[in-house]
Structure formats: C-alpha cells, structure tokens
Amino acid sequence: MEGLDILIHLFRDYTLRNVLLGALILGGISGVLGALALLRRQSLLGDTISHAALPGIALAFLFSGSKSSLILLTGAALSGWLATLFMLQVVRSSRIKDDTALGLVLSVFFGFGLVLLTFIQKRPDAAQAGLDKFLFGQAATLMAEDVRIMAILSGLVFAVVLLLWKEFKVFLFDTGFAESLGFPTRRLDVLLLSMLVITIVIGLQTVGVVLMSAMVVAPAAAARQWTHRLERMVLLSGAFGMIAGVVGSLASSVVPRLPTGPTIVVVATILVLFSLLFAPARGILWNWFMQKRNQKEIHVQIALLTLLELAEHHHDFRHQHSLQVIQAALPRNTHLKRTLQELRERGWVDEPRKGYLSLTPAGVEAARKFRQSREGKA
Amino acid sequence: MNILQLEIQLVAVVVAIACALPGTFLVLRKMAMMSDAISHSILFGIVVAFFYTHDLSSPLLVLAATATGLLTALFVELLYKSRRVGEDAAIGLVFPFLFSIGVILISRYAGNIHLDTDAVLLGEIAFTPFERLTIGGLDWGPKALYVMGGILLLNILFIGALYKELKLATFDPALAAALGFSPAWIHYLLMGLVSLTAVGAFDAVGSILVVALMIGPPAAAYLLTDRLSHMLLLSAGIGVLGSIGGYWLAHVLNASIAGSMATIIGIVFVLVYLLAPERGVLALYRRRQQQRLETAVTMLLVHIRSHQHRTEAEDECHIDHLYSHLKWDPQYTRRIIQHCQKEGWLYLKDDLLYLTEKGKAHIQQVAE
Numbered sequence: 038m039e040g041l042d043i044l045i046h047l048f049r050d051y052t053l054r055n056v057l058l059g060a061l062i063l064g065g066i067s068g069v070l071g072a073l074a075l076l077r078r079q080s081l082l083g084d085t086i087s088h089a090a091l092p093g094i095a096l097a098f099l100f101s102g103s104k105s106s107l108i109l110l111t112g113a114a115l116s117g118w119l120a121t122l123f124m125l126q127v128v129r130s131s132r133i134k135d136d137t138a139l140g141l142v143l144s145v146f147f148g149f150g151l152v153l154l155t156f157i158q159k160r161p162d163a164a165q166a167g168l169d170k171f172l173f174g175q176a177a178t179l180m181a182e183d184v185r186i187m188a189i190l191s192g193l194v195f196a197v198v199l200l201l202w203k204e205f206k207v208f209l210f211d212t213g214f215a216e217s218l219g220f221p222t223r224r225l226d227v228l229l230l231s232m233l234v235i236t237i238v239i240g241l242q243t244v245g246v247v248l249m250s251a252m253v254v255a256p257a258a259a260a261r262q263w264t265h266r267l268e269r270m271v272l273l274s275g276a277f278g279m280i281a282g283v284v285g286s287l288a289s290s291v292v293p294r295l296p297t298g299p300t301i302v303v304v305a306t307i308l309v310l311f312s313l314l315f316a317p318a319r320g321i322l323w324n325w326f327m328q329k330r331n332q333k334e335i336h337v338q339i340a341l342l343t344l345l346e347l348a349e350h351h352h353d354f355r356h357q358h359s360l361q362v363i364q365a366a367l368p369r370n371t372h373l374k375r376t377l378q379e380l381r382e383r384g385w386v387d388e389p390r391k392g393y394l395s396l397t398p399a400g401v402e403a404a405r406k407f408r409q410s411r412e413g414k415a
Numbered sequence: 416m417n418i419l420q421l422e423i424q425l426v427a428v429v430v431a432i433a434c435a436l437p438g439t440f441l442v443l444r445k446m447a448m449m450s451d452a453i454s455h456s457i458l459f460g461i462v463v464a465f466f467y468t469h470d471l472s473s474p475l476l477v478l479a480a481t482a483t484g485l486l487t488a489l490f491v492e493l494l495y496k497s498r499r500v501g502e503d504a505a506i507g508l509v510f511p512f513l514f515s516i517g518v519i520l521i522s523r524y525a526g527n528i529h530l531d532t533d534a535v536l537l538g539e540i541a542f543t544p545f546e547r548l549t550i551g552g553l554d555w556g557p558k559a560l561y562v563m564g565g566i567l568l569l570n571i572l573f574i575g576a577l578y579k580e581l582k583l584a585t586f587d588p589a590l591a592a593a594l595g596f597s598p599a600w601i602h603y604l605l606m607g608l609v610s611l612t613a614v615g616a617f618d619a620v621g622s623i624l625v626v627a628l629m630i631g632p633p634a635a636a637y638l639l640t641d642r643l644s645h646m647l648l649l650s651a652g653i654g655v656l657g658s659i660g661g662y663w664l665a666h667v668l669n670a671s672i673a674g675s676m677a678t679i680i681g682i683v684f685v686l687v688y689l690l691a692p693e694r695g696v697l698a699l700y701r702r703r704q705q706q707r708l709e710t711a712v713t714m715l716l717v718h719i720r721s722h723q724h725r726t727e728a729e730d731e732c733h734i735d736h737l738y739s740h741l742k743w744d745p746q747y748t749r750r751i752i753q754h755c756q757k758e759g760w761l762y763l764k765d766d767l768l769y770l771t772e773k774g775k776a777h778i779q780q781v782a783e
Contacts, residue, residue, distance in 0.1 A: 081448055084448075088623065127688060132637065134447075135445075137634045139448055140448055140451055141447075141634050144623055144630065145680060145684070147624070147627075147674075148624050148675070148681070151677075152665075155671045247514060248514070250511060253507075258504050261500070262499060294522050296518055296522050298515075299514075299515035299518040302515040303512065303515050303516065306511075306512040313497070321499070
C-alpha cells in the first residue's frame with residue numbers, strides 16, 4: 038500500500054480517527070501547559086496530579102456507578118486538585134520540601150486509590166476494564182464522545198491561557214514584580230495549577246497515569262532549547278506535543294502490539310534528545326561545533342599575526358620563514374598543520390620554496406586588519 | 416492470627432524498615448522524587464534481564480534492575496549538569512522514557528509469558544508467603560523474607576559504616592568535598608542502595624508504593640526531630656506502624672494490603688503534620704497566638720507607663736477610649752486589658768488605668 042493510501046485508510050477507521058484526534062488534542066494542550074509548568078519549575082507536579090487522580094476516579098465510580106468519561110474525569114480532576122492544594126499547603130506551612138511533598142502525596146493518594154479499587158473489583162457490576170484503562174491508558178477505547186470532551190476542555194484551558202497571557206507571562210518570570218503590580222499572584226498560581234489538573238485529566242485515558250507526567254515535561258523541555266521567547270516556546274511545545282501524539286499513535290496502529298501511551302512518550306523523548314543536541318544556540322552538538330569553528334578562527338588569526346610580526350622583524354613582507362621557525366614562534370596547541378593549510382586556502386600564505394612559507398599581499402592586509410581590530414578592542 | 420498472616424506482616428515490616436532507612440537520606444537530600452524515578456525505571460532492567468534469563472527469580476534480574484536504577488541517576492545528573500533542563504524536568508524525562516521502553520518490550524515480545532506491568536506496578540504482598548525457601552528439604556519460610564532481610568542488613572551496614580560521611584555529605588556537601596571524600600561517591604552509593612531496595616520491594620508492594628514507604632515515614636519523622644539518628648529510628652518505627660496497621664486495615668476492609676499501608680502512612684503523616692509538638696500546624700498556630708498576645712500586652716503596658724499620672728492621662732489612659740490611641744479594635748482592647756488585670760499588672764481607678772507594682776516590674780523586665 039502507498040503511504041497516502043494508508044493515511045486515508047487510517048482516517049476512515051473510526052477507532053483510529055478517535056485515537057489520532059485524541060492524541061493530537063492531548064499532545065497540544067499538554068505541550069502548552071507543560072511549557073508554563075516548566076518555567077514555574079513544577080514539572081513533576083504532573084506526576085503527582087496524575088497519580089493522585091486515581092482515588093477520585095474510583096470514588097466517582099463507587100458513588101455514581103457510571104462509567105461515563107465525564108463523571109470519572111470530574112472525580113479525577115477533583116482529587117488531583119485537592120492533592121495539589123494539600124501538597125502546596127504542606128510545603129508552605131512546614132519544613133517539608135517540594136520533592137518530599139510531591140512523592141508523599143503521589144504515593145499515598147495512589148495507595149488509597151488502590152484500596153478503593155479493590156472495593157470496586159468486588160462489586161458484581163465491576164466492569165473494571167473501564168477503570169483499568171486509566172492506569173496505562175487505552176487509547177483504543179476512546180469514543181467520539183470522549184474526544185469531544187477532550188476538545189472542549191482543552192479549548193477552554195487554551196482560551197484561559199490566551200485571555201490571561203500578559204498576567205501569566207509576568208507572573209512566570211517575576212512573581213515579585215507581578216505582586217507589586219497588584220496582580221493576584223496566589224489566585225494566578227491556583228488557576229495555573231487547576232488548568233494543569235484539567236490537562237492531565239484529559240490525557241489519562243490515552244496515555245495513562247504513569248506516563249501522563251512525561252507529556253507535560255518532554256514537549257516543554259524540547260521547546261525550551263529552541264527559543265528564549267515565551268510565545269514561541271509555548272507554541273513550539275504545543276506543536277512538539279502534537280507531533281509526539283500523532284506520530285506515536287500512528288506508529289502504534291501500524292506496528293502490531295505497540296502500546297500507544299509508551300510509544301507517544303518515546304517519540305516525545307526522542308524530540309527532546311534531538312533538541313538537546315541540535316537546537317541552535319543551546320544544542321550540545323551545535324555548541325561544540327561552534328566552539329570548534331571559533332577555535333579554528335582564533336588559531337588562524339594568531340598564526341597570521343605571528344607571521345606578520347616575523348616579517349616586520351625582517352623588514353620584508355615576502356620574507357620566507359622556515360617551518361621550524363614558524364613552529365617555534367607560535368604558541369603550542371594551535372594545530373600548526375591544519376592552521377597553515379587554512380591560511381594557504383584563503384590565499385593569505387604561499388609556499389615559494391618547499392618547507393618555507395611567506396605572507397601574500399592579501400595576507401599582509403588581512404593581518405593588519407586583525408591587528409587593528411584587536412587594538413581597537415583593547 | 417495464623418502463621419500465614421504472621422509471615423505477611425513480617426515481610427511487610429522488613430520491607431518498611433528497609434525502605435525507610437535510605438528514604439531518610441533521600442528526604443534530607445531533597446531527592447525524594449528519585450525514589451519515584453528509580454522505582455519506575457527498574458522495570459526496564461527487569462524486562463531486559465528477563466529476556467536474557469527467562470527466569471523471574473534469577474538474581475541477574477536484581478542486578479540488572481539495580482544497574483538501571485543507577486543509570487537513571489546518572490542520566491538525570493547528566494541532563495541536569497548540561498544546564499539545559501532543570502533537575503525536576505530531568506527526572507520527569509528519564510524515568511517515563513525507560514519505563515515506556517520497558518512496557519513496549521513487554522507487550523512486543525513477552526505477550527504470553529508471565530510478566531505483566533500490573534504486577535510490577537502494584538505488587539501483591541499477600542502472595543509472598545507462597546514462595547518458600549527450602550534447603551535440604553526443610554521449609555525455612557517465605558523467600559521474600561530472606562531477600563528483603565538481606566537488603567535490610569545491607570542498608571544497615573552501609574549506613575552504619577558510612578554514617579559520618581553520609582551525615583556530612585547530606586548536611587554540608589561542600590565541607591565533605593573539602594575534607595576529601597567525594598559527595599559523588601556517596602550519591603551513587605546511596606542511589607545504588609535505593610535501587611536495590613526498590614527492586615527487592617516492588618515484588619511485595621509494587622513500584623508506586625515503594626515511594627510511599629521510602630518517603631512517607633521519613634517525612635513524618637522530619638517534623639518530629641532535628642537529630643539524624645532519631646530521624647532514622649523514628650522513620651523505621653513509623654514504617655513498622657504503617658505496615659502492621661496497613662495489614663490489619665486491609666484485613667478489616669478486605670482490600671489491597673499495599674494500598675492500605677500507604678493509606679496508614681498518609682494518615683500518620685497528616686496527624687504528625689497537624690499535631691507535632693514543635694512543628695505541627697497546631698503548635699505553630701498556638702505559638703503565633705501567644706506571641707501576638709505578648710506583643711499586645713507589652714504595647715498596652717508601655718502606653719500606660721508613659722501616660723499615667725500626667726495631664727493627658729485623662730484621655731490616653733481612659734478605659735473607654737484607650738483603643739483609639741492604640742488603633743485597636745475596642746473588643747480586642749477590652750480582652751487585652753482583662754488579661755492584664757487578671758495577671759495583676761493593671762488596676763482601674765475612676766475609669767483610668769494604672770500600672771501596679773507587679774506591672775511595672777513586668778514591663779521593666781520585658782523592655783530590657
């Protein structure tokens with residue numbers, strides 16, 4: 038089958054269309070909110086919220102007896118929200134640090150959720166498949182109705198981000214300044230957290246409790262490498278999230294027995310790795326390459342200036358210097374051979390006799406320019 | 416209580432203590448979330464080793480999983496040290512990735528072998544007594560007891576042998592480095608220990624509740640003491656309380672044992688958080704009230720001292736409009752005055768307030 042045919046076929050398939058749309062929405066909104074959370078240094082909050090959603094899901098099922106996504110997700114959001122507020126309160130009012138509070142709330146809420154799950158499993162109407170999917174996510178069970186809910190919720194969250202863009206921007210970069218401007222920072226903080234809770238709840242059904250945390254970290258961490266501007270970072274992060282969602286769910290539908298959630302996470306992580314290595318200005322390999330280039334340029338300049346000084350010493354710009362003399366005059370670690378080769382390629386140096394080098398008129402001119410600019414700087 | 420119940424509780428107690436000891440250092444070193452990261456990513460090591468040995472009880476699994484834990488710590492540090500992502504984001508990137516690969520490997524290649532993610536994530540301590548250690552035809556008890564007992568012993572030996580070093584590297588890493596022992600070594604030894612403990616414990620309680628056992632008891636203990644040795648003992652004690660309490664809660668409710676253990680630990684933490692003698696929310700509230708009262712009393716007494724027996728006393732010390740001079744609420748002012756009268760610091764004459772001798776002595780003492 039041709040690639041296009043596969044795509045058309047995929048989009049005609051009801052399940053697959055839901056999965057793709059769901060992953061797209063989920064990736065986009067978790068990318069956007071994740072970028073804000075990353076700058077607030079709350080990347081791991083997503084982990085805690087998603088685990089803490091479990092008792093809410095279980096309680097919602099126990100009380101309502103319904104497996105409707107909307108009811109279960111409301112329960113999930115409520116308990117995720119309570120867990121977050123409790124965690125923040127503990128950090129504010131005691132000597133317990135963020136990391137400890139996060140780990141504690143995460144595991145205790147999850148444990149309590151397990152206790153509730155065992156109750157559910159004992160009930161005769163325990164179609165636990167409906168709840169199990171929240172642990173690891175079962176993208177294949179997404180219904181058109183679920184996708185609609187996801188779309189509405191993430192639309193709302195995105196609208197709030199747009200509406201309060203200026204406020205969030207100031208708040209994220211300088212909380213103290215935001216406070217001095219009279220912004221209600223406490224309320225902004227809670228609002229941001231609440232939106233993060235909604236985002237995570239949106240993703241639970243697709244990628245599950247354990248992996249949802251990665252979806253708010255990875256796209257944001259990747260986007261951070263490419264830009265210093267918040268607008269671009271948020272949009273890029275959303276785009277990375279969407280790419281991860283779509284590529285991951287496509288791959289898992291084409292390759293047999295490739296689970297959707299983990300595949301999406303792996304794609305997102307690959308995006309991070311790529312960005313860490315190759316992003317302009319921040320990428321590790323990019324920096325390494327630039328450093329090498331600068332180093333080479335500096336070596337060339339040093340060699341050229343040394344040759345000029347030697348020539349001036351002899352009152353003859355075309356003086357032929359033997360290689361040994363040049364080597365002795367140059368500082369060590371200047372990669373002599375490579376540097377002289379580069380000088381020759383630029384036409385600044387020629388070799389009138391074997392083993393002897395001399396500056397060309399162009400070389401003299403270039404050397405003088407370097408010297409001037411150096412003296413100008415000094 | 417039958418022998419089976421006793422054995423389950425014994426395993427639970429040993430697991431809880433083994434987790435609480437390294438957990439104490441994680442909490443103090445602000446690395447609590449590393450336990451979450453490691454306990455998830457060891458899945459990868461277990462799966463890879465399992466494909467190699469095809470034996471779930473092979474010691475190679477433990478080795479590979481511990482190595483994966485160390486690898487997690489190393490990746491997190493490399494990412495963080497590259498200064499391109501924050502420490503929390505580094506953790507949040509590494510473990511979901513390794514965990515995902517583990518899950519993918521399982522569902523791709525181990526479809527019909529007994530190794531499912533539920534078991535790793537959730538564990539089941541009630542099954543531990545069914546795997547027995549038999550030597551020479553004799554039944555020596557549940558195997559998990561010996562495995563976890565060994566890990567517990569290792570933890571105790573490690574902490575005992577390196578107590579001074581751990582303490583210094585935890586509270587003053589710069590001094591530790593200056594004195595010549597590398598905090599990096601201590602860090603990776605500790606991470607190795609956390610990994611090993613998590614591997615041993617996930618069988619019983621699952622990888623998520625390992626976090627509850629590692630972080631919960633030390634977090635509560637941290638609010639109760641300032642001494643490292645006390646904190647270690649208290650953590651272990653709270654862990655034991657959580658494991659036995661959790662077992663019986665699960666028994667009564669007929670629910671998940673590991674989940675109940677985490678729930679009890681959560682309840683213990685909330686109680687400590689509210690009621691701890693010095694750092695509890697209640698104690699802090701009381702102390703703040705006490706300080707506010709003392710400040711108000713001092714203000715009132717100083718006010719009276721500087722105005723009594725003077726011409727303006729008619730106005731400044733009058734019980735009915737005193738509050739307007741102090742800019743207090745009238746009712747609050749009356750309460751403070753009553754308090755001072757009860758203590759015998761003030762007396763009332765013709766609606767004017769005066770300091771008693773005792774009051775003078777008191778304000779003298781406070782002012783100094």
